Amino acid sequence: MSKVVKFGGSSLASAEQFKKVGDIIRSDADRRYVVPSAPGKRFKEDTKVTDMLYACYDLAKEGRGFKKELEAIKKRYEEIIAGLGLKLTLDEEFAVIEKNFREKAGSNYAASRGEYLNGIIMAAYLGYEFVDAATVIFFDENGDFDARRTNDILSERLSQSRKAVIPGFYGALPDKTIKTFSRGGSDVTGSIVAKAVKADVYENWTDVSGFLIADPRIIKNPEGIEVITYRELRELSYMGATVLHEDAIFPVRQEGIPINIRNTNAPDDDGTWIVGSTCQKSKYVITGIAGKKGFCSINIEKDMMNSEIGFGRKVLQAFEENGISFEHVPSGIDTMTVFVHQDEFMHKEQKVVAGLHRLAQPDSIDIEADLALIAVVGRGMKATRGTAGRIFSALAHSNVNVKMIDQGSSELNIIIGVANEDFEAAIKAIYDIFVITKL
Ligand code: ASP
Numbered sequence: 001m002s003k004v005v006k007f008g009g010s011s012l013a014s015a016e017q018f019k020k021v022g023d024i025i026r027s028d029a030d031r032r033y034v035v036p037s038a039p040g041k042r043f044k045e046d047t048k049v050t051d052m053l054y055a056c057y058d059l060a061k062e063g064r065g066f067k068k069e070l071e072a073i074k075k076r077y078e079e080i081i082a083g084l085g086l087k088l089t090l091d092e093e094f095a096v097i098e099k100n101f102r103e104k105a106g107s108n109y110a111a112s113r114g115e116y117l118n119g120i121i122m123a124a125y126l127g128y129e130f131v132d133a134a135t136v137i138f139f140d141e142n143g144d145f146d147a148r149r150t151n152d153i154l155s156e157r158l159s160q161s162r163k164a165v166i167p168g169f170y171g172a173l174p175d176k177t178i179k180t181f182s183r184g185g186s187d188v189t190g191s192i193v194a195k196a197v198k199a200d201v202y203e204n205w206t207d208v209s210g211f212l213i214a215d216p217r218i219i220k221n222p223e224g225i226e227v228i229t230y231r232e233l234r235e236l237s238y239m240g241a242t243v244l245h246e247d248a249i250f251p252v253r254q255e256g257i258p259i260n261i262r263n264t265n266a267p268d269d270d271g272t273w274i275v276g277s278t279c280q281k282s283k284y285v286i287t288g289i290a291g292k293k294g295f296c297s298i299n300i301e302k303d304m305m306n307s308e309i310g311f312g313r314k315v316l317q318a319f320e321e322n323g324i325s326f327e328h329v330p331s332g333i334d335t336m337t338v339f340v341h342q343d344e345f346m347h348k349e350q351k352v353v354a355g356l357h358r359l360a361q362p363d364s365i366d367i368e369a370d371l372a373l374i375a376v377v378g379r380g381m382k383a384t385r386g387t388a389g390r391i392f393s394a395l396a397h398s399n400v401n402v403k404m405i406d407q408g409s410s411e412l413n414i415i416i417g418v419a420n421e422d423f424e425a426a427i428k429a430i431y432d433i434f435v436i437t438k439l
Contacts, residue, residue: 004033004199006168006190009040009048010207011264012118015083022125024205024267031203033158033193034165036122037186038114039076049076049114050169050183057110060101070098077117088124090117109178112170115186119167128163137171137189139179145171147192147251154196166193187245191259195251202252202259204244209263210272211236211243214289214431218424223435225288227273227280232287232377235413239290239375249274278379285384286434289427291374293420295327296342297404299366300356305334311360312336318355322348327373328406328415337404339417342369371403372423374416376430382411391416394433400426 007021025031038049056069074094081088097113116132123130136154138146150171158164168186173179181188187204194202211225211233228236230253237246243261252259259274305311312329315336319326328339345352353365381387388407391414395402404417418426 001030001200002032002197003028003030003201003203004035004190004194004197005031005203005205006035006186007037007264008186008204008206009037009050011040011205012036012038012122013040013042013046015080017264018080018084018122018125020264020267021122021205024264025126027267030200032163033197033199034122034126034128035168035186035190035193036115036118036165037168038118039080049073049118050111052076053110053114054107057101057107060110061104061107066101067098070094070101077121080121084121084125086121086124088121090120093117093120106177108170108180112167112178112180115167115169119165123165126163126165128165129161131157131161131164131166133167133170133189134172134176134178136166137192139171139173141174143173143179145181145188150192151196154193155198158193158197181247182245184245185247187248188251191248191251194257195255198255199257202257203262204248204259205262205264206243207263207265208243208261209266209269210261211241211288213284213287213435214427215241218427219431222431223283225272226270226283227275227278228282228287229275229277229379231410231412232379233274235375235377236288236290239373240292241288241290244274282378282380284378284434284438285380285387286376286378286430287380288377289374289430290377291372291423291427293370293372293423294342295339295371295373295417296345297368297371297417298338298340298345298352298356299335299368300337300360300362301335301364301366302360302362303334305336305362314359315356318352318359321355322352324348324352328404328417330404330406339371339373339404342371368403370420371417372420372426373404374418374423374426374430375413376416377413379412381414388414390433391430394429395426398425398429400429 011017011021040048052073056066059066077090136157138149140146168189170178170180212222214222216222230249256276260271262271263269324340324344326338326340330337400418400422406415
């Protein structure tokens with residue numbers, strides 16, 4: 001059996017955190033492939049090493065002095081090394097980094113050194129082999145991740161290593177220049193490694209015990225989610241729930257490898273299991289609630305719209321021509337409404353309106369701003385009657401006016417549009433009805 005374990009920045013921010021990680025890895029011999037992030041924040045006002053590296057490189061790029069800033073980064077690592085009692089020096093590594101910074105090796109290279117150096121320390125601490133991600137994770141000439149080449153070379157390389165550390169977040173372009181994934185990308189590396197070794201599980205260790213049913217900034221101590229499907233997770237992440245990088249799902253999903261989100265600071269908690277499909281019912285009818293503020297609705301009315309073939313296409317064309325993507329398009333008999341992100345739409349508003357008049361010749365166009373969308377997600381909804389009814393009576397009791405309803409044909413989610421100012425009250429009402437009162 002083999003497990004791939006990825007540790008986030010806060011799990012590796014100090015020697016003390018490293019020790020917890022060491023204990024977790026040593027407690028299970030199947031935890032054979034380790035993907036570390038760069039050291040994160042040790043306390044709230046602290047700076048992540050990745051951000052220190054970006055800032056330091058900005059100075060180098062402008063031809064300004066950066067010695068002090070690089071020293072501060074080196075000190076972060078030296079504290080970890082000393083705290084772990086390791087006989088390891090990064091002097092040579094830092095000399096190379098300094099030289100490359102002077103030669104303007106690029107901000108991707110700079111940022112990647114955070115995970116690279118942490119990987120070296122981690123490998124020394126565990127007695128695992130160090131495999132530089134630049135030799136096994138590849139991007140193509142367009143800068144897109146090269147899944148096939150990576151999988152071939154990475155699986156071959158790791159078949160020769162029983163226990164290895166592969167730093168997260170970066171890989172190499174065909175000309176060997178370093179390229180990183182987007183921020184939080186070590187999650188993606190973990191998933192790629194799990195696929196390559198056909199792991200039994202991809203454990204993603206962070207500083208929370210998995211996904212929560214709702215945002216803890218809105219709901220005090222919300223309950224955790226025990227099991228969630230990839231599809232449910234995708235719906236919730238899209239609507240703003242964050243814990244895992246969005247792209248981390250795809251590699252393991254293809255192989256049917258489950259992801260287990262765990263908490264380094266509470267290793268006995270089961271965390272959340274993310275799976276392809278499950279017969280395990282979620283504890284409540286809904287699995288989770290997420291949402292975002294800042295949408296606009298453009299309501300288009302035209303008599304006899306329902307019988308005009310191509311009307312919908314013409315409406316959407318006006319948005320497409322202006323490079324605006326739409327979120328939802330609920331329609332009535334003589335009306336069609338398009339939901340868009342307010343910040344994308346605002347400065348193109350009059351162009352879109354002109355386009356709508358030109359293309360679709362509507363009777364009227366009415367725009368409403370400052371709206372929020374809330375997704376109520378759950379595989380349990382399909383088999384349960386009255387879910388929508390419960391949601392809307394809860395919202396009515398909380399004096400929340402519903403502006404839009406959209407139930408996906410998968411019956412996996414119900415999307416509700418409300419005014420921005422009703423956002424928090426709406427989430428509380430929905431959480432309350434399904435989780436607290438379990439009506
Ligand atoms: N260290 C990188 C970041 O801060 C990547 C990661 O932690 O996953 O975004």
